[in-house]
Amino acid sequence: QVQLQESGPGLVKPSETLALICSVSGDSISNDNYYWAWVRQPPGKGLQWIGSKSYSGNTYYNPTLKSRLTASIDTSKSQFSLRLASVTAADTAVYFCARQTNGNNYGSYWNFDLWGRGTLVTVSS
Amino acid sequence: SYELTQPVSVSVALGQTATITCGGSNLGTKYVHWYQQQPGQAPLLVIYRDSDRPSGIPERFSASNSGTTATLTISRAQAGDEADYYCQVLDNYIWVFGGGTKLTVL
Numbered sequence: 665q666v667q668l669q670e671s672g673p674g675l676v677k678p679s680e681t682l683a684l685i686c687s688v689s690g691d692s693i694s695n696d697n698y699y700w701a702w703v704r705q706p707p708g709k710g711l712q713w714i715g716s717k718s719y720s721g722n723t724y725y726n727p728t729l730k731s732r733l734t735a736s737i738d739t740s741k742s743q744f745s746l747r748l749a750s751v752t753a754a755d756t757a758v759y760f761c762a763r764q765t766n767g768n769n770y771g772s773y774w775n776f777d778l779w780g781r782g783t784l785v786t787v788s789s
Numbered sequence: 790s791y792e793l794t795q796p797v798s799v800s801v802a803l804g805q806t807a808t809i810t811c812g813g814s815n816l817g818t819k820y821v822h823w824y825q826q827q828p829g830q831a832p833l834l835v836i837y838r839d840s841d842r843p844s845g846i847p848e849r850f851s852a853s854n855s856g857t858t859a860t861l862t863i864s865r866a867q868a869g870d871e872a873d874y875y876c877q878v879l880d881n882y883i884w885v886f887g888g889g890t891k892l893t894v895l
Contacts, residue, residue: 777843
């Protein structure tokens with residue numbers, strides 16, 4: 665059974681960098697059938713895609729966040745991570761990691777088929 | 790940037806059929822996916838590629854996509870179907886979610 669588990673700081677000060685890790689168990693993070701993604705949800709609001717990355721290095725970022733984002737994958741630890749720089753209160757949200765089917769492969773359609781439980785990150789001094 | 794429009798809320802009587810729409814420009818040319826999110830939980834994929842159901846999703850969940858509107862239909866609505874529902878598409882390697890619809894089962 666594949667599981668995703670986010671870990672993060674909970675509280676980040678304005679202007680600092682938010683760093684999140686998603687640990688993958690039950691499957692190889694090097695599986696070419698998937699990308700590994702981050703989605704966030706501000707309190708009481710809807711879902712916003714942040715970015716997606718494949719183990720081979722292909723990376724896509726939300727243009728509204730791109731200048732502040734860095735995504736990476738550590739295959740040795742079966743983890744993928746996100747760094748968001750210069751955070752403000754607007755970055756306060758529940759951050760989900762998700763597995764995304766690789767639409768470049770036949771029979772896959774870029775949907776998010778598995779999600780972590782999410783971790784709340786609050787930006788406040 | 791591409792936008793998806795969903796009604797903020799939809800109500801359905803217990804055992805009746807709920808319909809949730811998702812609107813977007815030329816939406817019928819894109820694959821639409823639907824997610825259910827129970828309060829305090831992660832989203833769950835309930836429909837992918839316009840109308841396919843993942844393993845474990847009841848047949849009561851169905852969907853279609855044509856023109857500028859995609860529709861999620863929940864037949865024989867149950868109390869456990871009360872949740873937020875989001876549509877999602879890909880547009881030029883930007884993954885876009887609709888604003889979400891809160892389904893209330895009366």
